[in-house]
Amino acid sequence: MDFEDKTIVYAIIAACVLGIAVIGVLVVFTHTSGTMKESFSELYFESPKDLPSVVNVGEPVAFAFSVVSHELSETPYTYTTKYDNRVLQSGTFTLPAIGAGGNTKKAFNITFIPGGSSLVRVGGLATTTLQTTYNGGISVPASMNSVQEERGQILLPTELSGFGSPGCEGVLIFDSTTRETFSTTMSSVEQVVGNFSSGMTPEMDAATAVTDSGYTVNHTEWTIDNNHGIITVQKETTTTEYRYTYQKVSVDVASPSTTYEIHFWVLVQEDPEVLQQTLY
DSSP states (O other), X not given: OOHHHHHHHHHHHHHHHHHHHHHHHHHHHHHHSSSOOOOEEEEEESSGGGOOOEEETTOOEEEEEEEEEEOSSOEEEEEEEEETTEEEEEEEEEEOOTTSSSOOEEEXXXXXXXXSOOEEEEEEEEEEEEEEEEESOOEEEEEESSOEEXXXXXXXXXXXXXXXXXXXXXXXXXOTTSEEEEXXXXXXXXXXXXXXXXXXXXXXXXXXXXXXXEEEEEEEEEEEEEETTEEEEEEEEEEEEEEEEOEEEEEEXXXXXXXXXXXXXXXXXXXXXXXXXXXX
16 A cells, blocks of 8 residues: 555544544534423412511411422422411312423412410429418418518418408418418419510521510419417419410422422410410
8 A cells, every 4th residue: 555545544534533523522412402401390488578477366377379380291299288287288289391381380378377376385393382380370460572470470471361351351360279271372474575586587496486475474372270379381382484486387399209398487476464364
């Protein structure tokens, strides 16, 4: 083979190699810039800035959400809405493939009324007991703010005036020759005023949803025992703390390939006068 023939052969080989390279580039280009599209769905609240954060007992809570399909094929969905882990509404629906014609968006309007306030008990019960014994006490006038002994008498808070004898309110007369016991229970509710935040952010959780606003409830039991002139006074107070907490309102949507979740937080408060009656 002379030089001219070799040149022709090399040119043919080079052309073949170049042709293969060109075909490879075209194949890759077709694969990466063809008609393949991303497949996904959307879930969102309509007017998220208008979602409620603090409502009163008996006041409706309303919100709206939408699901939009960007799926390449017709897709079935299930949805569930919850308030404080209790199901409000659930169901199924189907949206067409994107580009196939038809409405690919499904909108929902949800309204519910919370059954009660979002007040919860925090911590455990705190109980304190005070007991004092007096010898030779004659009477127990209810005229002081604390238990003390003065001139052979026992002075008790005015809250015990209900023990008073007819015509002599606030005074207990004990017979030193007998054994007798008096007892009563009283309750008080103190409102604890804090600052509600402007609302919970989605990143918050139930542990951080408790506020510093609520009520302190005290149950006090008095027992006065007269054992033949030896008088024992016992005061037992149990304190319970209640605080308002934000409750979670959530929307869960699932397709055959993916699940989605969005939520917001709402606090439900009760009329203080009503609570003072129910917390006793």
